Amino acid sequence: MRNILITGFEPFGGEVVNPSWEVARHLDERSLEDAYVIHAVQLPTAFHAAKMALELAIDRLLPEVIVCLGEAGGRAQLTPERVAINVMDASIPDNEGDRPIDEPIDEAGPVAYWSTLPIKAMVTAMRAANVPAAVSNTAGTYVCNSTFYALMHYVSAQKLHTRAGFIHVPYMPEQTLARSAPALPVETMVKGIIVALQAVVQTAEDLPLADGQTH
Template sequence: MEKVLLTGFESFGKEKINPSGIVAKKMHGRNIGGRKIISHVLPVTYDCGKIIHREIEDIDPQYIVSLGLAGKRNQITLERVAINMTSENKKIFEDGPDAYFSLLPLEDILKELHKNNIPARISNFAGTYICNYVMYYTLHYLRYNDLDIKAGFIHIPYIPEQVLDRDLPSMSLETIERGIEIAVRAL
């Protein structure tokens, strides 16, 4: 059976909850389309790259799908590009290329999400914080270790309880979870 390493994040900053970590935990151990989900909730620190490195060695997945929160977005966004830059204007890897492209079949995933009435789009900018770092670190690790693992990153919106007193978009946890399940099936 194929294995999918599904990562999400712990809460951070002023956010008491992080739906990416909630979805990852809820999906742990599931069999989706003949693929076993193995989840790990990461800290929102630059140490998370080393954790992913260990998980890849321990699990030997065929796919890696990393999730993160993009609170101002109103759709599930499939990230196409990770750049070699942190929010502190430092390179993630000095010897790394300027950018990596997702290894996931983004167009196929998007088509399936839309077919199932899940608001989604492809994004060309994963930001410069930890989400971009995780995507870049993972793709760099795979390339330099010559590993044939399909990997990429998906941003998800806030869930309603996070925006009760804020004028920001949200999506139900159930819709997000269904969207990630559809994405895993489309791999």
């Protein structure tokens, strides 16, 4: 069996759960298409520690596909990210108390990396499974983006053949009971991530689906 690595984050910003980990842990040990097995790993919501934990997991599992998940409170859809940028600009301290402002993630790294996942095929597959989805053009400047950038930088530096990327997920209803914010149940998100992973392993070249933003 070939390995797929999926990661989710610890809760942060005062929340007691993080939907990215709730989704990831539901997928742990699942097989996909009789050829892959999914391994879920929780990452700390901290700039440095997340990078370290992710690299360790990659070294251990040698995955063919890596998808990091992160919480995007306020978004209504599952959003595969297009691009990771080489900056940390923290609006709140991370879970280790670090709060970098406009520092590069890697001093010698390029400005940005593209996701190497077929993001349009993934969006198409999720919508076909009745899961709201869209491409996102910003992963922010906090731990989600820095982990995504560190992932792509490691895959590049180590010359791995792994396809890798990041998906932001909305709140779960448990987090929005008394506030007006979009949410999707974990079951809906798990269904979406499974068909997105199927799209990854089935798609060599991405689909020419328009899913851009005017701004």
